[in-house]
Amino acid sequence: xxxxxxxxxxxxxxxxxxxxxxxxxxxxxxxxxxxxxxxxxxxxxxxxxxxxxxxxxxxxxxxxxxxxxxxxxxxxxxxxxxxxxxxxxxxxxxxxxxxxxxxxxxxxxxxxxxxxxxxxxxxxxxxxxxxxxxxxxxxxxxxxxxxxxxxxxxxxxxxxxxxxxxxxxxxxxxxxxxxxxxxxx
Amino acid sequence: xxxxxxxxxxxxxxxxxxxxxxxxxxxxxxxxxxxxxxxxxxxxxxxxxxxxxxxxxxxxxxxxxxxxxxxxxxxxxxxxxxxxxxxxxxxxxxxxxxxxxxxxxxxxxxxxxxxxxxxxxxxxxxxxxxxxxxxxxxxxxxxxxxxxxxxxxxxxxxxxxxxxxxxxxxxxxxxxxxxxxxxxxxxxxxxxxxxxxxxx
Amino acid sequence: xxxxxxxxxxxxxxxxxxxxxxxxxxxxxxxxxxxxxxxxxxxxxxxxxxxxxxxxxxxxxxxxxxxxxxxxxxxxxxxxxxxxxxxxxxxxxxxxxxxxxxxxxxxxxxxxxxxxxxxxxxxxxxxxxxxxxxxxxxxxxxxxxxxxxxxxxxxxxxxxxxxxxxxxxxxxxxxxxxxxxxxxxxxxxxxxxxxxxxxxxxxxxxxxxxxxxxxxxxxxxxxxxxxxxx
Numbered sequence: 001x002x003x004x005x006x007x008x009x010x011x012x013x014x015x016x017x018x019x020x021x022x023x024x025x026x027x028x029x030x031x032x033x034x035x036x037x038x039x040x041x042x043x044x045x046x047x048x049x050x051x052x053x054x055x056x057x058x059x060x061x062x063x064x065x066x067x068x069x070x071x072x073x074x075x076x077x078x079x080x081x082x083x084x085x086x087x088x089x090x091x092x093x094x095x096x097x098x099x100x101x102x103x104x105x106x107x108x109x110x111x112x113x114x115x116x117x118x119x120x121x122x123x124x125x126x127x128x129x130x131x132x133x134x135x136x137x138x139x140x141x142x143x144x145x146x147x148x149x150x151x152x153x154x155x156x157x158x159x160x161x162x163x164x165x166x167x168x169x170x171x172x173x174x175x176x177x178x179x180x181x182x183x184x185x
Numbered sequence: 186x187x188x189x190x191x192x193x194x195x196x197x198x199x200x201x202x203x204x205x206x207x208x209x210x211x212x213x214x215x216x217x218x219x220x221x222x223x224x225x226x227x228x229x230x231x232x233x234x235x236x237x238x239x240x241x242x243x244x245x246x247x248x249x250x251x252x253x254x255x256x257x258x259x260x261x262x263x264x265x266x267x268x269x270x271x272x273x274x275x276x277x278x279x280x281x282x283x284x285x286x287x288x289x290x291x292x293x294x295x296x297x298x299x300x301x302x303x304x305x306x307x308x309x310x311x312x313x314x315x316x317x318x319x320x321x322x323x324x325x326x327x328x329x330x331x332x333x334x335x336x337x338x339x340x341x342x343x344x345x346x347x348x349x350x351x352x353x354x355x356x357x358x359x360x361x362x363x364x365x366x367x368x369x370x371x372x373x374x375x376x377x378x379x380x381x382x383x384x385x
Numbered sequence: 386x387x388x389x390x391x392x393x394x395x396x397x398x399x400x401x402x403x404x405x406x407x408x409x410x411x412x413x414x415x416x417x418x419x420x421x422x423x424x425x426x427x428x429x430x431x432x433x434x435x436x437x438x439x440x441x442x443x444x445x446x447x448x449x450x451x452x453x454x455x456x457x458x459x460x461x462x463x464x465x466x467x468x469x470x471x472x473x474x475x476x477x478x479x480x481x482x483x484x485x486x487x488x489x490x491x492x493x494x495x496x497x498x499x500x501x502x503x504x505x506x507x508x509x510x511x512x513x514x515x516x517x518x519x520x521x522x523x524x525x526x527x528x529x530x531x532x533x534x535x536x537x538x539x540x541x542x543x544x545x546x547x548x549x550x551x552x553x554x555x556x557x558x559x560x561x562x563x564x565x566x567x568x569x570x571x572x573x574x575x576x577x578x579x580x581x582x583x584x585x586x587x588x589x590x591x592x593x594x595x596x597x598x599x600x601x602x603x604x605x606x607x608x609x610x611x612x613x614x615x
Contacts (some may be wrong), residue, residue, distance in 0.1 A: 001203070001548045001549065001550075002551060002552040002554070003551070004268075004269075004548070004550070004551060005268065005269045005272045005273060005551055006264065006269075006551075007195060007198065007199050007269060007273060008199075010195050010265065010266060010269055010510075011192075011195060011196065011199060014188070023246065023248070023251050024248040024251065025251035025252045025254075025255055026231065026248040026249050026251070026252035027227055027230070027231050027249070027252040027253075027256070028187075028227075028252050028253065028255045028256065029187075030186060030187060038248065038252070047186075048186065048187075048188060048192075050188065050258070050262050051187065051188070051255065051258055051262070051465045054254075054258050055251075055254070055255070055258075058254065060251050060254070113208045114355060134335055168384050169369065169381065169382035169383070169384050170330050170333070170382065171329075171330065171337070171368070171372055171375040171376070171382045172375065172376075172382075173374045173375065173376065173377070173378040174281075174284035174285060174378070174380075175204055175205075175379065176205065176277060176280050176281055176284055176285075177205050177285070177292060177295065177377070177378060181265075218526075218529045218530075221529075221530060221531060221534070222531060224533075225531035230446050257541070260531070260534060260541075261534070261541060264526070264530060264534055264540065265540070267525075267526045268526055268549070269531045271521065271522060271525045271526055272518075272522070275521060276487075279487055295584045297493065300525065301524075301525070302520075302521050302524040302525050303521075305521070306517060306518075306520075306521040309513075309517040309519055309520075309521075310514075313510060313513040313514060313517060314483075314510075316509075316510075316513070317483070317506055317507075317509070317510045320506045320509070321479070321506055323438070323475070323476065323479070324476070325476050325479050325480045325483065326480075327476070328469075328472060328473050328477070329472055331470075332466065332469035332470055332472075335462070335465050335466060335469055368469075377479065
């Protein structure tokens with residue numbers, strides 16, 4: 001696994017997906033509606049992706065399209081992608097979508113992600129370069145993790161460019177050391 | 186649901202300021218390890234049950250088989266989260282070794298954040314870097330920004346003592362004193378927050 | 386060498402240029418840029434590094450001589466600045482490589498192609514990194530895992546391959562400049578792989594072309610020097 005230690009990959013795989021068990025499983029407490037320590041054949045459960053993925057590959061379950069990618073969300077995105085609060089659907093909307101698409105056999109998710117991303121990407125870059133604090137801060141709360149990273153990268157490169165043009169101290173206290181404490185007098 | 190504590194651990198790491206260490210969460214860490222052992226016990230007992238019934242564990246795909254599978258997957262998930270927690274913290278610790286180096290004491294507010302084996306890892310990595318540099322007779326942890334002026338103006342932020350020997354002279358670094366230093370000499374002090382660069 | 390300030394003699398200019406040896410600085414800059422932009426570790430430029438170190442030494446001695454003999458301070462500081470630049474390039478080049486080693490230590494160690502790209506000192510560094518990291522992971526996590534789950538390379542004993550090893554992302558996008566005409570490459574629909582093909586729809590760069598492309602299909606074009614990264 002090239003991404004074994006990747007934090008975002010790990011967090012993205014914690015997203016829950018609706019599954020149906022084709023086989024029963026004993027001795028596990030993953031079905032809250034079950035009264036016994038087991039899952040019955042035919043049970044409908046929400047499982048985290050990391051578990052669902054593997055069980056699907058071993059043909060124990062089938063997975064349906066998660067709420068993130070419901071009709072409602074799709075319509076909202078088609079209407080005005082830049083204003084949709086993707087973060088509340090999932091902070092890992094794109095990563096999750098990419099992983100789930102082959103598992104539910106839905107080819108339209110790819111198209112949805114691409115079109116949403118294209119539109120929002122433009123907004124992100126525009127806002128990063130013309131940042132006006134009040135209007136931007138609301139926008140930032142709608143962004144997924146990946147989009148936030150993009151925004152911050154754009155801002156950082158803008159700031160670096162300005163700094164290069166205007167001069168100023170280039171050597172800094174190592175950021176890993178944290179905030180400066182006031183020296184004791 | 187399985188793996189939730191492990192998820193909390195990773196989430197806690199991710200929620201920190203990027204590149205900064207939070208204090209090592211021993212309690213949560215140990216809890217996840219405990220869960221690994223619980224999953225292993227459950228896994229073992231399901232396997233034993235199958236063997237007692239004369240079934241091949243890998244191929245007899247009954248409810249016990251799938252139960253064992255779920256526990257195995259939960260175990261590897263927990264392992265992944267634990268490993269990622271330590272590994273990603275180690276990345277920050279390596280960064281400390283680069284920026285602050287072995288020669289100098291780490292500020293106590295950082296040392297407090299280390300888990301048991303992390304302080305040793307910091308020292309080990311600093312030594313590895315030093316060894317490499319001495320083999321090449323070249324310091325690679327200075328000169329971190331492209332050179333503009335060979336000399337820069339600095340203000341000393343803390344009393345560092347007198348008679349400090351630099352590459353081209355010796356100086357007294359009393360607090361608030363200002364100096365014109367070779368950039369490569371000043372770099373390490375600035376990086377540790379003991380001096381600041383002045384411009385204009 | 387004449388030490389008065391003012392106009393430079395032709396002799397002084399020649400000496401200056403000979404000392405700086407612009408070709409090597411250019412080569413070092415290119416090696417540095419390639420290494421910075423590439424997701425994988427590139428072959429170590431052993432001869433170039435050796436020459437750069439020698440030149441730095443020579444320049445340092447020259448600067449010292451000039452300072453002692455009261456040479457024109459402007460000329461001295463010009464030499465000093467060039468010296469600084471070469472030193473920065475060399476240090477940064479080595480630094481970028483060390484940081485790639487730190488990131489992909491297990492993968493580099495077990496992949497012959499990459500292991501062979503390391504200098505002797507880098508190989509020793511890699512070994513120590515693995516030892517230190519292995520020890521650290523062992524103490525904090527692996528020794529506390531159940532049997533069969535204690536490997537640092539495999540999630541469990543039933544893993545078919547080393548599934549815990551981070552790898553460089555070769556599908557990342559890079560900006561590449563063409564130095565010499567590239568071989569014709571046939572890129573598949575996703576432009577993620579390339580094969581040799583004389584079909585019409587092949588892709589080829591000519592000197593002067595500047596393109597944004599996926600790294601993977603162009604690995605060999607980079608190591609052969611047909612393209613360089615920006």
